Amino acid sequence: MKVKEVADLVSISVRTLHHYDEIGLLTPDETTEAGYRLYSDDNLETLQQVLFFKELGFPLKKIKEIINSPSFDRQEALKLHRKMLMEKRTRLDRMISTIDKTIEHKKGVIQMTNKEKFEGFDFSQNPYEKEARERWGDEAVDRSNAKLVSITGEERKALGDRMNEIYRNFADLRDTSPESEEAQAAIKEWYNFLNSDSGNHYSLEAFKGLGQMYVDDERFTKNIDQFGKGLARFMRDAMAVYADKNKE
Amino acid sequence: MKVKEVADLVSISVRTLHHYDEIGLLTPDETTEAGYRLYSDDNLETLQQVLFFKELGFPLKKIKEIINSPSFDRQEALKLHRKMLMEKRTRLDRMISTIDKTIEHKKGVIQMTNKEKFEGFDFSQNPYEKEARERWGDEAVDRSNAKLVSITGEERKALGDRMNEIYRNFADLRDTSPESEEAQAAIKEWYNFLNSDSGNHYSLEAFKGLGQMYVDDERFTKNIDQFGKGLARFMRDAMAVYADKNKE
DNA sequence: TGTTGACTCTAACGTAACGTGATACCTTAA
DNA sequence: TTAAGGTATCACGTTACGTTAGAGTCAACA
Numbered sequence: 001m002k003v004k005e006v007a008d009l010v011s012i013s014v015r016t017l018h019h020y021d022e023i024g025l026l027t028p029d030e031t032t033e034a035g036y037r038l039y040s041d042d043n044l045e046t047l048q049q050v051l052f053f054k055e056l057g058f059p060l061k062k063i064k065e066i067i068n069s070p071s072f073d074r075q076e077a078l079k080l081h082r083k084m085l086m087e088k089r090t091r092l093d094r095m096i097s098t099i100d101k102t103i104e105h106k107k108g109v110i111q112m113t114n115k116e117k118f119e120g121f122d123f124s125q126n127p128y129e130k131e132a133r134e135r136w137g138d139e140a141v142d143r144s145n146a147k148l149v150s151i152t153g154e155e156r157k158a159l160g161d162r163m164n165e166i167y168r169n170f171a172d173l174r175d176t177s178p179e180s181e182e183a184q185a186a187i188k189e190w191y192n193f194l195n196s197d198s199g200n201h202y203s204l205e206a207f208k209g210l211g212q213m214y215v216d217d218e219r220f221t222k223n224i225d226q227f228g229k230g231l232a233r234f235m236r237d238a239m240a241v242y243a244d245k246n247k248e
Numbered sequence: 249m250k251v252k253e254v255a256d257l258v259s260i261s262v263r264t265l266h267h268y269d270e271i272g273l274l275t276p277d278e279t280t281e282a283g284y285r286l287y288s289d290d291n292l293e294t295l296q297q298v299l300f301f302k303e304l305g306f307p308l309k310k311i312k313e314i315i316n317s318p319s320f321d322r323q324e325a326l327k328l329h330r331k332m333l334m335e336k337r338t339r340l341d342r343m344i345s346t347i348d349k350t351i352e353h354k355k356g357v358i359q360m361t362n363k364e365k366f367e368g369f370d371f372s373q374n375p376y377e378k379e380a381r382e383r384w385g386d387e388a389v390d391r392s393n394a395k396l397v398s399i400t401g402e403e404r405k406a407l408g409d410r411m412n413e414i415y416r417n418f419a420d421l422r423d424t425s426p427e428s429e430e431a432q433a434a435i436k437e438w439y440n441f442l443n444s445d446s447g448n449h450y451s452l453e454a455f456k457g458l459g460q461m462y463v464d465d466e467r468f469t470k471n472i473d474q475f476g477k478g479l480a481r482f483m484r485d486a487m488a489v490y491a492d493k494n495k496e
Numbered sequence: 497t498g499t500t501g502a503c504t505c506t507a508a509c510g511t512a513a514c515g516t517g518a519t520a521c522c523t524t525a526a
Numbered sequence: 527t528t529a530a531g532g533t534a535t536c537a538c539g540t541t542a543c544g545t546t547a548g549a550g551t552c553a554a555c556a
Contacts, residue, residue, distance in 0.1 A: 004503065014504085019543060034551055035505055048350070055343070059541070075351065082347045089340050092333055095303070099330045102296070103323065252532065262533085267514060282522055283534060307512070 001039045010047065025064045026050060049074065052081050056088075166190060170235060171228035178237035187235075187242045204243040211239030249287045258295065273312045274298060297322065300329050304336075414438060418483060419476035426485035435483075435490045452491040459487030 007014045020026040021037065026046055030038040039047075046067065053063045066072055166189070173183050191207055214224055214232040224232040255262045268274040269285065274294055278286040287295075294315065301311045314320060414437065421431050439455055462472055462480040472480040 002504080013543080015543065015545085018505090023542095032504095032551090036551080037504085052343075052347075061541085078347055078351050082344060082351075085340055085344050085347065089337060089344070092337050092340065095300075096330060096333050096337070099300075099326050099333065103326050103330075250532080261514080263514065263516085266534085271513095280522090284522080285533085309512085 001044070003037050003039075006039050006044070006047070009044075010051065012051075020047075020050070020060075023060060023064070025060055049077070052078075056081070056084055167224060167227040167231070171231055174228050174231060174234050178234060178241050183234075183238045184242055184245075187238045190235075190239075191242065204246055208240050208243035211236040211243075214239075249292070251285050251287075254287050254292070254295070257292075258299065260299075268295075268298070268308075271308060271312070273308055297325070300326075304329070304332055415472060415475040415479070419479055422476050422479060422482050426482060426489050431482075431486045432490055432493075435486045438483075438487075439490065452494055456488050456491035459484040459491075462487075 001009075003014045003017050007017060017026070017037070021028065026043065028037040028043055029040040032038060049067055050060075050063055053066065054060070058066070066077075166186075170186055170190075173180070173186055176183050215236045224235065249257075251262045251265050255265055265274070265285070269276065274291065276285040276291055277288040280286060297315055298308075298311055301314065302308070306314070314325075414434075417434055418438075421428070421434055424431050463484045472483065
C-alpha cells in the first residue's frame with residue numbers, strides 16, 4: 001500500500017507517515033525504484049500499535065522505545081490498552097455527567113461544587129496510565145517482568161463512582177420528605193447497596209447509627225453535603241424512618 | 249483562587265494558565281497588589297468551557313473566538329458538547345472492540361480486514377465535529393442563527409453501526425454450514441432487522457432475491473466481503489435456505 | 497504518444513501549545 | 527526573621543506535525 005492509501009485508511013495525513021518515517025518510528029518494509037513507500041500488512045499492524053499508544057498520550061519518542069524494546073509483548077500491551085481505554089471511557093462518562101450537571105446548574109436546579117465541575121478531567125486519577133508509564137517509562141523499558149496491577153484499584157474506583165451516583169440521586173429527592181415513597185425507596189437501595197457491595201453487613205440498628213454519623217461526623221457531613229446542602233441531615237432522617245419501619 | 253489552586257483542581261499546569269492569560273483566552277477577573285492572578289467562580293466556568301472545547305480538538309485561537317462570540321450560547325454549546333462526547337464514547341467503544349478483535353486475531357482465531365483494524369480511528373466520521381466546525385468555524389462564528397442538524401444523520405449512523413455488527417456476527421459463523429442452527433438463527437435476526445428498522449418490508453421471496461443480489465451486484469459483494477472473504481456467498485446461501493424452509 | 501491529473505518525493509521553514517529554566521519578588525508558618 | 531513554597535515575567539526549547547515549494551512518477555484518456 002502506498003502512503004495515501006494508508007493515510008486514508010487510518011485517517012491521518014501523508015505528512016504524518018512521512019514524519020514517522022523520518023524519525024524512524026515506522027519505516028515501510030519496501031520502497032519502489034522511484035522511492036515510493038510501500039507499507040506491508042506488518043507495517044499496518046505496527047501503525048495500529050503506534051496509534052493506540054498515541055491515543056493514550058505517549059510521546060512518539062517513547063512509543064518508538066516501547067515497540068522496539070525486546071521486552072515488548074504485543075498481546076500484553078493490547079490487554080493493557082484495553083484496560084486504559086475502558087478507563088478513558090469511564091472518564092468520558094464522568095465528563096458527560098459533569099455536562100449534564102452543568103446544564104442543570106445553569107437552570108438553577110442544583111448546586112455544583114467547583115471540584116465537581118471538573119470531574120473527568122483529572123487525568124492523574126488514571127492508575128493505568130501511571131502503570132504504563134512505569135512499565136514502559138524511562139527506566140523500566142528493559143525490565144522485562146513487571147507485573148500488572150491487581151484489579152483492586154479498578155474495583156475500588158468503580159465502587160466510588162456508584163456511591164457518588166447514589167448520592168446524586170438522593171440530592172434530587174431533598175425537597176421531598178424523608179418519609180416519602182421515593183425517599184424510602186432510595187434509602188432501601190442504599191441499604192442493599194451497602195450490604196451487597198462493600199463486604200460489610202449492616203443491621204437495621206447499625207444502619208440507623210450510620211445515618212446519625214452522617215450528621216455527627218463532619219467528615220461524612222462534608223463529603224455528603226457536597227452533593228447538596230442538608231443532604232446528610234436528610235439522609236439521616238430517611239435512614240431512621242426506614243430502620244424503624246422495617247424493625248416492626 | 250490562586251493559580252496553583254486552580255491548576256491542581258483541574259489538573260493542568262500553572263504554565264498553562266499563564267499561557268491562557270498571555271493569549272487572552274482566560275484572563276483572571278482580579279489580581280492582587282503583587283500581581284498574583286485571582287480566579288473567580290466565573291473564571292472557573294469559562295475554564296470548564298475551554299477545556300471542553302479543547303477536549304474536542306479545537307485550537308485555542310478558535311476557542312477564544314467561540315466563547316467571545318456574541319452568538320455564543322452556553323446552554324446550546326453544552327448540549328452539543330454532550331452529543332460530541334457521546335460520539336467520542338462510541339468511537340472509544342469501537343476502538344475497544346477493535347482491540348478485542350486484534351487480540352483474537354493474534355490468536356489466529358478470526359481474520360481481520362485492514363479496514364477493520366482501524367475502526368474507531370476515523371475521526372472524520374464524526375458528524376458532530378464537522379457540525380461544530382461549521383457552527384463555530386471561521387465564517388460562521390458570527391452567524392447567530394445556524395440550525396442544528398436534523399437527527400436523521402445520527403439515526404442513519406446508528407443504523408449503519410448495527411448493520412455492521414450483524415455482518416461481523418455473520419463473519420464469525422462463516423465456517424459453519426449455511427443450514428446450521430446458528431447461521432439460521434442469525435439469518436432470522438437479519439430478516440427481522442431488515443423488516444423492522446429499515447422501513448421496507450421484505451417478503452421471503454424478496455429476501456431470497458436480496459441474498460442473490462449480494463453475490464450478483466459487486467457493490468454489495470465488496471461491502472459485505474469486507475467483513476470476511478466469501479461472506480456474501482455464505483449469506484446468500486443461508487438466506488435461500490431460510491426462505492425456502494419458512495415458505496412451506 | 498503526448499498530456500493531463502492525481503500521487504509521490506525531499507527539503508525546509510512555520511506553528512501551536514505549552515515545557516523548561518533563570519531570576520526576582522511575595523507570603524506565611526515556625 | 528528566616529526558610530519553604532508560591533508567584534511573576536521574560537525568553538528560549540520542544541513536540542508533532544502543517545505548509546508551501548520544486549520536481550519526479552504513474553495510469554488513463556485524447
